[in-house]
Amino acid sequence: MDFPRASLVSAVTPIEHLPRLSDELGISLHIKRDDLAGTTMGGNKSRQLEYYLGAAQQARAQTVLITGAVQSNFVRTAAASAAKLGMKTIVQLEDRVPLTDALYGANGNVLLSRLLGAEVMRYPVGEDEAGADAALRARAAEEEEAGRTPYVIPLALGNAPLGALGYMRAAEEILSQDDGFDVVVVASGSGLTHAGLLHGLRQAGHRARVIGSCVRRDAKQQHERMRQVRDALAKMTGTATIQNEDIIIWDGALAPGYGQLGPAAAQAMAMMAQTEGIILDPVYTAKVFAAVPALVARGDIRAGERVLFVHTGGLASLFAYQSALENAFPHPET
Incomplete structure (x- = not known):
């Protein structure tokens, strides 16, 4: 391949x-x-990220942007993998799960993403993959305006x-x-x-x-x-x-x-x-x-x-x- x-x-x-x-x-x-x-x-997300981050490296990206649920393993693994490769990560957390206790919102993958140096942004809808991707791309445009090269890992169908x-x-x-x-x-x-x-x-x-x-x-x-x-x-x-x-x-x-x-x-x-x-x-x-x-x-x-x-x-x-x-x-x- x-x-x-x-x-x-x-x-x-x-x-x-x-x-x-x-x-x-x-x-x-x-x-x-x-x-x-x-x-x-x-x-399993590590195996998927080998190809997304391979594409990011090919594009000489400095920032990787990814979206997922609040406790997404994908965004946490992306933050760890991007850090290993010398890239900044912006993770977007979507409100997909009707859990409101403090541990869910701040512990686990959220805590690890912050420890890994990821910037955390929020998306207030849980079942809007196209909207979540659009919000990532809007943030990616801000990275471009600041002189950095972003790479978006999309979620919705219709992407490769x-x-x-x-x-x-x-x-x-x-x-x-x-x-x-x-x-x-x-x-x-x-x-x-x-x-x-x-x-x-x-x-x-x-x-x-x-x-x-x-x-x-x-x-x-x-x-x-x-x-x-x-x-x-x-x-x-x-x-x-x-x-x-x-x-x-x-x-x-x-x-x-x-x-x-x-x-x-x-x-x-x-x-x-x-x-x-x-x-x-x-x-x-x-x-x-x-x-x-x-x-x-x-x-x-x-x-x-x-x-x-x-x-x-x-x-x-x-x-x-x-x-x-x-x-x-x-x-x-x-």
Whole structure:
């Protein structure tokens, strides 16, 4: 792929077998530890940012601008990665989540972004991707007027899906480690991780079922978004590998909505932590792993199948969700 790339993920992230959960669920369950990818608490966004920041370097950008939810792992990882590459970061935080406690607004990724030297701006709407991008571009124009070269990492559909290239590479990495999986379970939000992984596997001729677990939109909306991302990725790369029937979406743990911890996600967090000692986050990975026991129970993942769960990181946000976690896991009476 002839796209500029900044080297941010310097090592292959491990695939680990989860023996106790495998026994409990009646499958052969493995985990791709992309929570270890990149810098400053890692995560899947590091793989996406290799291509956005590669383009920024090619443009000789001095300032990177990015938008996301208040506790966005993407903006925090962008701030860390840009700092490593010698660029200033402006992060825009959108009011997507109806949480108002002080920890949510100031701890976790917000605190880390400030520590990393990012300038923080706010956008008061949570479901207006085009408006959020426009606000970033207006701020980028101010950077240009001040004599600096900006680079905007956009959010809305209609932009080149550069971030998906990171998970096309991840697909190659996974197949080099183990090409025997029947099912891969991954987050489906912006669609870039999901589409990139699916595109990469199909391009290599691998037919594993890739199940995207919704973290932001319901299954119907996410199906449509994935088709649009699929088409944009095919146009950008010149290769079309994903058929409509390849796009499998599950939204059973989405409730009560983006960035909010519901019962299915809380149960998944407890199951993973108390069985394998691995921590998930309430926004993405808990909602993704929740798909595994649910789909085993209804027979969509069959007994004995080899399943890969992609852990995309996000653990910094745990420290902003103390109130929600204490409600979900109350202290036992002593």
